[in-house]
Amino acid sequence: VGRYTYQKGFERLIDAWHILAPRFPDWKLDIVGDGEERTALQRQINTLGMEKRVFLVKPTKSIGKVYSDASVLALSSRYEGLPMVLIEAQSFGLPIVAFECKCGPKDIVSNGENGFLVQEGDIKGMAQKLELLMNDGSLRKRMGAKAKVSAMRFNEDEIMKKWTDTFQALIKR
Numbered sequence: 001v002g003r004y005t006y007q008k009g010f011e012r013l014i015d016a017w018h019i020l021a022p023r024f025p026d027w028k029l030d031i032v033g034d035g036e037e038r039t040a041l042q043r044q045i046n047t048l049g050m051e052k053r054v055f056l057v058k059p060t061k062s063i064g065k066v067y068s069d070a071s072v073l074a075l076s077s078r079y080e081g082l083p084m085v086l087i088e089a090q091s092f093g094l095p096i097v098a099f100e101c102k103c104g105p106k107d108i109v110s111n112g113e114n115g116f117l118v119q120e121g122d123i124k125g126m127a128q129k130l131e132l133l134m135n136d137g138s139l140r141k142r143m144g145a146k147a148k149v150s151a152m153r154f155n156e157d158e159i160m161k162k163w164t165d166t167f168q169a170l171i172k173r
Contacts, residue, residue: 004037014050017053032057042056068092070092072094072134073085077098080103080105090151091151110150
């Protein structure tokens with residue numbers, strides 16, 4: 001889920017999916033978003049003969065349904081700040097596979113617990129971790145359950161408590 005831009009690295013995700021696709025004929029990859037790289041991404045999909053396995057899906061106001069229908073969320077970004085897509089996906093109980101870019105994913109994903117962090121740019125590593133989750137439904141469920149708990153630290157009540165505590169501490173100075 002994200003803008004079709006260089007930052008998001010969706011072409012790398014398509015390459016990883018191309019490695020996996022022959023072993024998982026019942027699985028498909030939906031990339032939800034839009035942006036300046038749509039044409040290039042569709043060209044890549046067509047060149048790899050993946051038109052029936054990889055879909056560029058227009059943004060939707062029903063993103064919750066997208067997460068509910070998914071099994072895993074893959075983040076192929078080259079760089080991020082605080083990737084809200086990871087927190088959203090975790091709140092729906094999705095395990096994550098993400099490149100360990102400079103910041104962002106490692107602040108949200110606990111490697112091996114609620115998802116996997118893959119060395120930045122390691123497309124084969126991304127495919128291997130996705131394959132691990134795709135092959136093991138119980139692992140997906142365990143990691144997804146931990147992801148859902150993990151996301152709770154970002155809920156409104158938790159964040160408001162942190163702000164309130166911070167302001168209280170400043171007032172007491």
